[in-house]
Amino acid sequence: MCNTFSANKQIGLVSTFSDLVNTNFEGEINALCWYRNLEGDFNEIVTRLSLKENITEVFPEDLMTLELSEKGNTAREIILNDLQLLTEFGASPSLNLLKCYERDDEFDFISTDVYSFHVDRSPIATDTFLCTYHGAASDIIPNSQTEQKILIPEIRAKLKELHDGPEEEFEDFLKENYFDLHYQVHEGAEPVNLELGHLWRLAVDHPKQKVLPCVHRAPIEREREYRLLLIC
Known part of the structure; x- marks a missing residue:
């Protein structure tokens, strides 16, 4: 491949x-990719859907009501199949406009x-699944090219000022506010x-995880372009 x-x-x-x-994460590998060259017109689906809020969940029945061309229908079948595969696997996929x-x-x-x-x-063993069908796609980066922000001295000092509580509660404060999940990228x-x-x-930080969790981010959206994203 x-x-x-x-x-x-x-x-x-x-x-x-x-x-x-079914493939295990191991060594440096903390992202697995089912590499695909998809047919179909996903832009047509996006233009047929209605954005109700900044993030609108799209359900299978919403997709089924759309009147689409042959290429649009091909794209719809791909999305519905992905949702079904993940649901049967035991995940709870969400399709978002x-x-x-x-x-x-x-x-x-x-x-x-x-x-x-x-x-x-996550407190339990799980993974993050995602697929971008239309619009800007997410980024990942090797853990070796990042540093946990709470370990950067100047940021840590400001967080301690923000905490303004007992030293023994500081680490809990970082976790409760999700500060420990964020990373600074090396120059x-x-x-x-x-x-x-x-x-x-993508690998998630959980008690049974044997590899480093995958560092990733959402992209800056392109002007006047919606994303169509499957995630769970």
């Missing part, structure tokens, strides 16, 4: 959904929104764009 991800040590490539969900996410601008020295490089955390680092159509499985 020859593509833009094949030389990346962080990424494992698979050719089926079964391999995507997305204008933008909410921004976190409360502090000028640290951000906790999804546009910041971050990892996902000269090279994020990897996840591109369109591929179904990804």
Whole structure:
């Protein structure tokens, strides 16, 4: 399988959904990609859907009501199949028509929104699945090219001022406010764009995880273009 991800040590490539969900993360690999060249007109689906809020969840019945061309129908069948595969696997996939996410601008020295490089955390063993069908796609980056923001001295000092409580409660304060999930990218680092159509499985920080969680971020949306994103 020859593509833009094949030389990346962080990424494992698979050719089926079964391999995507059954392949173990190991070593430096904390992102698995079911690499696909999808047919179909996903832009047509986006133009037929109605955005009710900045993020609008789209359900299978919403897709089924759309009057589409042959290429639009091909795209719809792909999305419905992806939703079914993930649901049968035991995941809870959500298809979102997305204008933008909410921004976190409360502090000028640290951000906790999804546009910041971050990892996902769960109390139980799980993974993050995502596929961008239309619009800007997310980025990932090797852990070696990042540093946890709470370990950067100047940021940590400001967080301690913000905490203003007992030292023994500081680490809990960082977790409760999700500060510990966010990462600073090293100068000269090279994020990897996840591109369109591929179904990804990213490692999450949980008690049974054997690899480092995958550091990723949501993209800045392009002007006047909505994203169509499957995520769970």
